[in-house]
Amino acid sequence: MQERAEYCQEHHVHADRVAHVKGDMPDEVRLYDLAELFKVFGDTTRIRILYVLFESELCVCDIAQLLDMSQSAISHQLRVLKQARLVRSRREGKTVFYFLADDHVRTIIGQGMEHIEE
Amino acid sequence: MQERAEYCQEHHVHADRVAHVKGDMPDEVRLYDLAELFKVFGDTTRIRILYVLFESELCVCDIAQLLDMSQSAISHQLRVLKQARLVRSRREGKTVFYFLADDHVRTIIGQGMEHIEE
């Protein structure tokens, strides 16, 4: 966090580029939110849940069964996904159905897949 | 991980959907790799590094200066980014320049930004 001058001499730093980049950086809050969003994608369980919802809406119980995990674990993760506005839910009697919130989920996961399959 | 039957009765589970979804799920390894990839995006420092590299290639020292962080911290994170094949590097004398590996980075970050700005 300090002592940078010790490593990096004035005359070495590529001042022009540094100055240029410094200009068009999104603000800290936005970058933080962005990282938070990707954190949500960065867990196998949540990725699997999202994938499972690609096809159709499902209830908590269905998802737990599909992923062979406890209903509680799934519920916790659905909450995270919901807070990130990646999924939404609707209630039908005792059952709660979850579904993908919008198409960004598909695009982001699609691009990710493309990347790892290169 | 067990006791599902206790919560979820045979007659309730939406068997048709469950069966259908079960068919076209990517294999476990792929889903794991995908989560690993997004984990890399899920950190403020790494997101900031990627953003900084949107404009032009930069050396470790430049990045550390721009983000006001230690050279060591940046170096550690660049390694993570490199392992995920999100950045690449070239050496020029004592200096090592880092740059974005391909356009997926831009697309993924772009989509992420769109999502949080809704």
Next chain:
DNA sequence: ATCACATATGAACAGTTGTTCAAGTGTAAG
């Protein structure tokens, strides 16, 4: 060879995260 600089790396430590377990809602049916 020796020195200085740019970068890399290993160990360690605090902070975060995901699951389980137990207990809590909410809803429909008897």
Next chain:
DNA sequence: CTTACACTTGAACAACTGTTCATATGTGAT
């Protein structure tokens, strides 16, 4: 109002992650 089911939630604990600090490597100049 009681019971049963679908789901939610809070606490706790192990596992993981990011930074720091100290040290190591690589390169070029003297």
